[in-house]
Amino acid sequence: MGDLVRLAIITSQLSDGYLADARNIAVPTPWGDAPITVGKLGRHTVAGQMRYGPRRQTASHQINFRANLWALRELGVERIVSQNAIGSVNPMLQPGDIVISDDFIDLTKNRPLTLYDTDASWVRVDMTEPFCPEMRRALVAATRQVVGRAQDGGTFICVEGPRFETPAEIRMYATLGADIIGTPLVPEVVLAREAGICFASIAPIINYGSGLAPAVIQSGDGSMTDFYYRGNLHTNVERAISLALDALPDARSCGCADALKGALNGPMPNWATRPPTGLPTDA
Ligand SMILES: [Zn+2]
Numbered sequence: 001m002g003d004l005v006r007l008a009i010i011t012s013q014l015s016d017g018y019l020a021d022a023r024n025i026a027v028p029t030p031w032g033d034a035p036i037t038v039g040k041l042g043r044h045t046v047a048g049q050m051r052y053g054p055r056r057q058t059a060s061h062q063i064n065f066r067a068n069l070w071a072l073r074e075l076g077v078e079r080i081v082s083q084n085a086i087g088s089v090n091p092m093l094q095p096g097d098i099v100i101s102d103d104f105i106d107l108t109k110n111r112p113l114t115l116y117d118t119d120a121s122w123v124r125v126d127m128t129e130p131f132c133p134e135m136r137r138a139l140v141a142a143t144r145q146v147v148g149r150a151q152d153g154g155t156f157i158c159v160e161g162p163r164f165e166t167p168a169e170i171r172m173y174a175t176l177g178a179d180i181i182g183t184p185l186v187p188e189v190v191l192a193r194e195a196g197i198c199f200a201s202i203a204p205i206i207n208y209g210s211g212l213a214p215a216v217i218q219s220g221d222g223s224m225t226d227f228y229y230r231g232n233l234h235t236n237v238e239r240a241i242s243l244a245l246d247a248l249p250d251a252r253s254c255g256c257a258d259a260l261k262g263a264l265n266g267p268m269p270n271w272a273t274r275p276p277t278g279l280p281t282d283a
Helices: 065-075 133-147 167-175 185-194 224-230 233-247
Strands: 007-011 020-027 034-041 044-050 079-083 086-088 098-100 103-107 155-159 180-182 198-208
Touching: 007 065, 020 065, 034 065, 044 065, 044 233, 065 185, 079 133, 079 185, 079 233, 098 133, 098 233, 103 185, 133 198, 133 233, 155 185, 180 198, 185 198, 198 224, 198 233, 224 233
Parallel strands: 007 044, 007 079, 079 198, 086 198, 103 155, 155 180
Antiparallel strands: 020 034, 034 044, 086 180, 098 198
C-alpha cells in the first residue's frame, strides 16, 4: 500500500502552484480510471480533482462521478472540500458573496444515484445533516478570516444543466427555499457520504440566476468566469480552503465515517471492503 492522502479538493480549476510539487496520477476504480493531481498544501498532502477534467472538457452531466469519488477513497481521503462557483437564487446573496451551504435539494435527472447498485446490496444513507459540520465550521471561520464575512448556511439546489435556468425556474426554486444554484454538487455529496468521507462545499457566487439580471454569460468579457478568475474571488476561496484544511484536527470528531452503519441492505460488496490503496508507489 502506498502513502495515504487524507484531504481532497474537488474544483473546476486550481491556481498554478497552489499545490506544491504537484504530479498527475490516474487512479483505477470499478468505474474506470480517474485523473487526480497530488501535491503539498502547507503541511498536508492533498488530492486535487478537476471535476470538469484537466482541460475543462467535461460538462457536469457527463462527469464520471463514481470513478472520481471512489478514486479519492482509494487514496485514503477522509475529507473533501468542494469548490462550487455558483449562481444566486436568493437576491439577498450577491456575486462576490461566499456561501457555506448546510442543505441541498437534488433536481438532477440523469445521474448515478449511488455507489451500491451493481451488487446484491444497496444503501439508504441518512441526510439529516448533508454536509460535515466540522468542515463547515472550519470553512466559515476561514472565509471570515480571509474576506471578513461568510454566509453560514444556505440551501444549494443542484440541477442537471448544462444549460442555464429559465427565469420561471429560478422563481420556482426560490419558492422551494433554494438560495444558490449549481450543477455538479449532486451526486458528489451523496457518494462521499456513502464512502464515509466528510464533505463540505465552499460556494462563491459568480452570477445572479436568470431573471435576476439582464443575462447570464458563461465565458468572455463580462462573464461569470471573468468575474471569478480576474478579480480576487478565486484566490480568496483558495486561501480560505488552505486555512480551513490547516485548522482541522487530524482526527475526525464528526459522524461522517459511520454513515453506512444502519444504512446497508445486504452484504458489503468486495470492492467496498478493501482498504485504500494509497498513492501509486511508482508515481
Ligand atoms: Zn465529517
